[in-house]
Amino acid sequence: MTTSALAATAAGPDRVGLLARYRDVRRATERLCEPLAVEDYVVQAMPDVSPTKWHLAHVSWFFETFLLRPNLVGYEPLDPAYRYLFNSYYNAVGPQFSRPARGHLSRPTVAEVYRYRTHVDAAMARLLETAEAGTLLRIAPLLELGLNHEQQHQELILTDLKYNLAVNPLRPAYHGVVAPRGRSAPPLRWLDVAGGLQAIGHDGAGFAFDNEGPRHTVYLRPFRLATRPVTNGEFMQFIADGGYRSAAHWLSDGWRTVQERAWQAPLYWEPRDGEWWTQTLAGPAPVDPHAPVTHLSYYEADAYARWQGRRLPTEQEWEHAAADEPLRGHFQDDGVFHPVPAADTGGLAQVFGDVWEWTASAYAPYPGFRAAPGAIGEYNGKFMVSQMVLRGGSCVTPRSHLRVTYRNFFPPDARWQFSGIRLADDA
Incomplete structure (x- = not known):
């Protein structure tokens, strides 16, 4: 560290x-x-x-x-x-x-x-x-x-x-701060990103977890990255098109999980009088079609990307594209604890905050990684199997906790974190 x-x-x-x-x-x-x-x-x-x-x-x-x-x-x-x-x-x-x-x-x-x-x-x-x-x-x-x-x-x-x-049928609220509504999400655009040899990982200045290094060089092909995360409204189209009823776009393990657990929508969503509602930390609320979709597993993120004819970015692509982005966004510090619609920044929006973004990368050690000796070496290294990497932080992450090199990780079926989707594609 x-x-x-x-x-x-x-x-x-x-x-x-x-x-x-x-x-x-x-x-x-x-x-x-x-x-x-x-x-x-x-x-x-x-x-x-x-x-x-x-x-x-x-x-x-x-x-x-x-x-x-x-x-x-x-x-x-x-x-x-x-x-x-x-x-x-x-x-x-x-x-x-x-x-x-x-x-x-x-x-x-x-x-x-x-x-x-x-x-x-x-x-x-x-x-x-x-x-x-x-x-x-x-x-x-x-x-x-x-x-x-x-x-x-x-x-x-x-x-x-x-x-x-x-899980409480009374649907109690944790607090009374309701997420703001009324702003439309900007159009989804595509940022062309040059490939080549790129340095990935923490450079040693300031704090980082051990899994963020060593810094190393990777080769990336040119790619395209969506300028904002996928919205609830866009994910509703996937649901309406039978996304949870057809195996066509799902990984084998993902489709098995959908069937075994009877998934039909993101975690916390439920239909009410022809509308989708969701549980928030401020209690039940109608799903805002312009806010980033959240509480998705890796399996759902991957299936949506395939349905769109796109893919998820690798964590190296994500880090390279976000390397020069300022650390701005919607974080725990704002006290809302729910994703809000993106502002039109003209470039990459909501890179940090709002929702953790699933990547296509399995959580594995970087070249040259060695866990520290003793108990403290158990912090990250022993979990480097059977999990996928997420990047960027969420609406409940403290702002001072984040960096562009930060690697979060969860099993591919995990849904209870504020996890969402940013699409990528080959150039």
């Missing part, structure tokens, strides 16, 4: 900056929980989602395990059992409580989990305020990793809450 410029100033480690950033990220997580009732914290409606309470504890476990225990002299855990309960998948740390059973944990209570966060926060402040300069410089990369890890869980808190609330 590379680290950020917060680690040091000309006078030495930037203790004030490190602590301020730590507190800012931790407060942001807790602000996301302010609308919740205590009952909302404990629901786990399917194995892939986790209760909000577990997220709050796990991110604290990360700081306790990788920073406090090894580096703060005299640190005492609030409860030794938390080392087991809130370990996600780090085998080098020890055994883990079953992921599908996290919703069974009525104890520790929500109040006790918040006390755990307070305990860890106080200890982290002592560490950052009192550690020797050399220690601070050494642990700064781990601190930055922990903060980006917490930002990932901020996004998961929202996507998991959305799923957990959506």
Whole structure:
């Protein structure tokens, strides 16, 4: 992992900056929980989602395990059992409580989990305020990793809450901020992108996850990339044309999944009086035909692209096309938590934010990748199989968390993330 410029100033480690950033990220997580009732914290409606309470504890476990225990002299855990309960998948740390059973944990209570966060926060402040300069410089990369890890869980808190609330027949709302409507999506145009030898991956300046490097050279053929994501209205045409009823455009595994799970539309869509409605974090709402379609699996994204006579971009094509695009868009920071129609920017629109964009690339290590030794090397490397890469971030991703080289990844049948489609084609 590379680290950020917060680690040091000309006078030495930037203790004030490190602590301020730590507190800012931790407060942001807790602000996301302010609308919740205590009952909302404990629901786990399917194995892939986790209760909000577990997220709050796990991110604290990360700081306790990788920073406090090894580096703060005299640190005492609030409860030794938390080392087991809130370990996600780090085998080098020890055994883990079953992921599908996290919703069974009525104890520790929500109040006790918040006390755990307070305990860890106080200890982290002592560490950052009192550690020797050399220690601070050494642990700064781990601190930055922990903060980006917490930002990932901020996004998961929202996507998991959305799923957990959506299975409730009362269709409860998480908050009252309704996504704006009324703007039409700009026409879908095509950007011609030159191919050739191109550098892909993180260049080492600032923080990046280990899976974003090493930077390396690839050869790309000239290609075309759509100037905006596919909209709900465009995806409705796929549905109306029998897209979910015909195997013609589906991968074999995708068609089997459609049949086994009786998919007929994107996740959360349901017909009401001749219209499509969807569940949002603000409750049920009519589907906005101009907003980007979301909550699609890779299988659905690929089938739609084939139906259009197009394809999905590879992650290398996506990164090359987006390399010079400014980091602007609709993010978690805006507080809406739902995709909105694209603005007509004249170039690539909604490259960042709104919806993660499925690519045609399997999640695999870059040439020369080596996982770090020890438990921290389990963060990304051991998941590099049976998953597909998504790029660009979503409406629930913190803006400061994103880069053009960021590689997200999920299994091809995953739908509960804010995942959508940007089409590509050969030039």
